[in-house]
Amino acid sequence: MDIFEADIDKSHRVGVLVCAQASLASLGLLMDVFRMANQMPGSHRFELVRVSNDGAAVRHPDGVLSVDGGVALLAGADLVVVPSMWTQGATAIEHNPRLVEALRDLPEHVLVVAMCSGAYMLAATGRLAGKRATTHWLLAEGLQARYPEIQIDAADNLVQEGGLICSGGSLAGVDACLYAVQMLTDRATARGLAAMLVTDLNRGPQSRFMPSLGMRRHADKEMRRLQDLLESRCHEAWGLGDMAARVHVSVRTLQRRFLAATGMTPVQYLQAARIERSKDLLELERLPVPEVAARVGYQDRVAFGRLFKKMVGMTPAAYRQKHR
Structure with missing residues (x-):
C-alpha cells in the first residue's frame, strides 16, 4: 500500500x-x-x-x-x-x-x-x-x-x-x-x-496572476530595449542569435543578462509577449483561433493552444468566451 x-x-x-x-x-x-x-x-x-x-x-x-x-x-x-x-x-x-x-x-x-x-x-x-x-x-x-x-x-x-x-x-x-x-x-x-x-x-x-512580461524595474538598458523589440515584433521569427545581435552581445551573455534583469529567459519572454498579444486579439477581434495563432508567430495551432492553456489556465476559445 x-x-x-x-x-x-x-x-x-x-x-x-x-x-x-x-x-x-x-x-x-x-x-x-x-x-x-x-x-x-x-x-x-x-x-x-x-x-x-x-x-x-x-x-x-x-x-x-x-x-x-x-x-x-x-x-x-x-x-x-x-x-x-x-x-x-x-x-x-x-x-x-x-x-x-x-x-x-x-x-x-x-x-x-x-x-x-x-x-x-x-x-x-x-x-x-x-x-x-x-x-x-x-x-x-x-x-x-x-x-x-x-x-x-x-x-x-x-x-x-x-x-x-x-x-x-x-x-x-x-x-x-x-x-x-x-x-x-x-x-x-x-x-x-x-x-x-x-x-x-x-x-x-x-x-494566470504573474506579470507575463516579466520585470521592468531594472537598470539594464539594452535588455529593456530588447524587451520592447520582442513585444512590438513578437510575430516575427526570433532566434537567440538574432536577439543577441540586436544588443551587440554574445548569446551566452544575452541569456545571463536577460534572466538577471527580467527573471525570464529570452525565449520565455518571447512566448509571453506572443500570448499577451493573442489575448488582445481574442478579446477585440473575431478572428478564428488558427489565425490568431498565425498573427502572433505560431503556425501550429495545437502548439499554440497547448502553450496558451499552460500560461493562461484555459484554452484560447474559453478565454475568448470569458472576456468578450
Missing part, C-alpha cells in the same frame, strides 16, 4: 509551525481549513497542534500568539504545515533553527505543506534538493538564487514531490491544504470541503 494512502476512521494530527515571521492571514486560513474539515460528515477528524521554536508563546508584531508547545509535539503527526512568511522567509530560518531541524528530521511518511514563502524553511532542511518546488511568483527568483539546487517553478500554483507540497501565493495555501486533506482522506471529502469553503479544488496555475 502507498505510504500516503488514506486510512479509514482515523484522527489526523496536524502540526502548525508558529513564529514571529508568519503571516497571520496564512495561519488563520490553514487553521480554518482543518477546523471546517472537522464539520464534514464522515469519520476523518483533524487535531491541530500549534508548535513554536522554543515551546513558548510567540511575540508576533500583531500580538502574542499562543501555542501548544515545542517541536516534540510533532511526534506522531500525519501532516505538518508551514504558513507563509511573506517576505521574511530568510529571517524565519535564522530565528527558528529548531523548527527547521524538526522539519528536516520528520519521518518520510509525514506530509509537509509549505505555504507561499514557507518554502524557505522547507528548503533550508535540504529536503527539496534536486526536486521541484514553488512559491509566490514575486519571491521565486530570490528563493532560486538562495537554493540553486532546487527547481523553482513559479508558474505552478501547487507542486508535489513525494510527501512535500509547496504552494504559490498565500491564498494558494488553501489549495495545498485541500490537497493534503485529499491525500489523508479521499477526493470526495476534499471536494466537499472545497464547496464548504466556496472555492475550487484546483484553481489552475499561478501563471
